[in-house]
Amino acid sequence: MGFSALLCACVVVLCSAAPVKHPQRNDRPIIGILTQEVDNESMRKFGKTYIPSSYVKYIESGGARVVPIRLNQSLAEHEQIFRSINGLLLIGGAVDLQTSEFAHTAGIYFRLALKANDGGDYFPIWGTCLGFQLLTVLVAGENLLSKTTAENVTYPLNFTAEASSSRMFTNFPSDLRKALSQEPLTGNFHHYGVTKEAFMGNEKLSGFFSVLSTNIAQNGLEFVSTMEGRKHPFYGVQWHPEVNRFQWDPRYNFPHSSNAVRVSSLLAEFFVNEGRRSSHRFSEAAEESGALIYNYNPVYVANISAYEQTYFF
Numbered sequence: 066m067g068f069s070a071l072l073c074a075c076v077v078v079l080c081s082a083a084p085v086k087h088p089q090r091n092d093r094p095i096i097g098i099l100t101q102e103v104d105n106e107s108m109r110k111f112g113k114t115y116i117p118s119s120y121v122k123y124i125e126s127g128g129a130r131v132v133p134i135r136l137n138q139s140l141a142e143h144e145q146i147f148r149s150i151n152g153l154l155l156i157g158g159a160v161d162l163q164t165s166e167f168a169h170t171a172g173i174y175f176r177l178a179l180k181a182n183d184g185g186d187y188f189p190i191w192g193t194c195l196g197f198q199l200l201t202v203l204v205a206g207e208n209l210l211s212k213t214t215a216e217n218v219t220y221p222l223n224f225t226a227e228a229s230s231s232r233m234f235t236n237f238p239s240d241l242r243k244a245l246s247q248e249p250l251t252g253n254f255h256h257y258g259v260t261k262e263a264f265m266g267n268e269k270l271s272g273f274f275s276v277l278s279t280n281i282a283q284n285g286l287e288f289v290s291t292m293e294g295r296k297h298p299f300y301g302v303q304w305h306p307e308v309n310r311f312q313w314d315p316r317y318n319f320p321h322s323s324n325a326v327r328v329s330s331l332l333a334e335f336f337v338n339e340g341r342r343s344s345h346r347f348s349e350a351a352e353e354s355g356a357l358i359y360n361y362n363p364v365y366v367a368n369i370s371a372y373e374q375t376y377f378f
């Protein structure tokens with residue numbers, strides 16, 4: 066016993082002395098997008114849950130395939146999906162952060178991802194707008210949101226000092242970082258957010274996430290607009306990178322400049338690259354092909370919503 070313990074110790078020493086091996090990349094990543102309850106009366110006739118096509122295109126543009134994750138499945142079914150996908154996107158929207166089925170199901174994946182990452186099984190999560198807010202609720206264990214309305218307005222990001230050493234913006238060329246800090250390249254469509262004060266005052270939240278940027282809301286309060294996990298590959302934006310390339314409703318202020326498009330492209334690629342570090346996979350090819358978004362057709366909804374196309378489930 067003493068001998069095998071010694072052997073183990075030697076192996077550990079040998080391993081740590083060896084050059085860092087790059088983990089096998091997964092070049093067929095699949096990102097799960099959690100569906101959300103339809104809250105808009107005029108869209109109910111198409112289905113109970115939905116995903117706007119803009120989020121699907123956003124992920125696909127980064128080089129991944131999409132699996133829609135239905136709500137109301139058993140824990141065992143969600144665990145099986147978790148073992149099959151390489152990352153999770155939590156979309157924007159308007160459901161309750163604590164009582165909705167969307168929030169409940171996101172919590173299941175969040176806890177699975179925490180455990181997986183802590184055990185060396187890389188699994189990234191990205192939250193946009195409501196998805197960002199939900200990540201703060203899941204990490205803090207309480208709802209710290211307050212009114213920080215920024216509705217239909219575009220902002221540059223006010224970067225924090227931590228942004229310069231962030232993972233999220235690593236691949237941004239310096240001219241684009243500068244543009245993002247000076248030009249209004251981020252579309253904001255929210256009424257609530259986490260103020261910088263509330264964020265920093267909550268040890269769970271500020272211990273878990275680095276704040277990469279803040280902005281000033283229409284009521285003058287400073288809210289956190291971009292964050293990334295200190296140790297975990299969890300990312301959140303209070304703004305909407307997908308609209309820059311994939312939403313065109315002329316009634317809304319969607320940034321479509323060439324720099325706005327670059328920001329959206331690089332962030333989609335960044336998140337998909339995070340997914341390439343996950344080796345989860347479907348156990349059967351038929352199960353994979355049956356789960357992919359290609360089995361569904363989006364519906365034209367530009368005349369009844371702010372989206373051009375939406376998938377319903």
Ligand SMILES: *[C@@H]1O[C@H](CO)[C@@H](O)[C@H](O)[C@H]1NC(C)=O
Nearest residue numbers: 101102103113114136137166
């Ligand atoms: C989920 O299940 C509950 C209880 O059966 C039901 O009331 C609700 O409409 C379902 N939600 C969705 C999105 O299917």
Ligand SMILES: *[C@@H]1O[C@H](CO)[C@@H](O)[C@H](O)[C@H]1NC(C)=O
Nearest residue numbers: 220221222223279280281282
């Ligand atoms: C950035 O921060 C400065 C200083 O607090 C503030 O005056 C400005 O309004 C902020 N910009 C945005 C777009 O939020």
Ligand SMILES: *[C@@H]1O[C@H](CO)[C@@H](O)[C@H](O)[C@H]1NC(C)=O
Nearest residue numbers: 216217218315316317318319
């Ligand atoms: C959004 O902002 C744009 C530009 O400021 C404005 O023209 C438009 O009317 C606004 N839309 C809504 C729905 O408030």
Ligand SMILES: *[C@@H]1O[C@H](CO)[C@@H](O)[C@H](O)[C@H]1NC(C)=O
Nearest residue numbers: 107364365366367368369370
């Ligand atoms: C919206 O457009 C679709 C497709 O053209 C059409 O079937 C539907 O009736 C329209 N809805 C409204 C409310 O105009």
Ligand SMILES: *[C@@H]1O[C@H](CO)[C@@H](O)[C@H](O)[C@H]1NC(C)=O
Nearest residue numbers: 105106107108369370371372
């Ligand atoms: C909800 O539906 C109304 C029309 O019934 C539409 O004007 C509005 O833009 C929709 N909201 C969203 C977020 O799509």
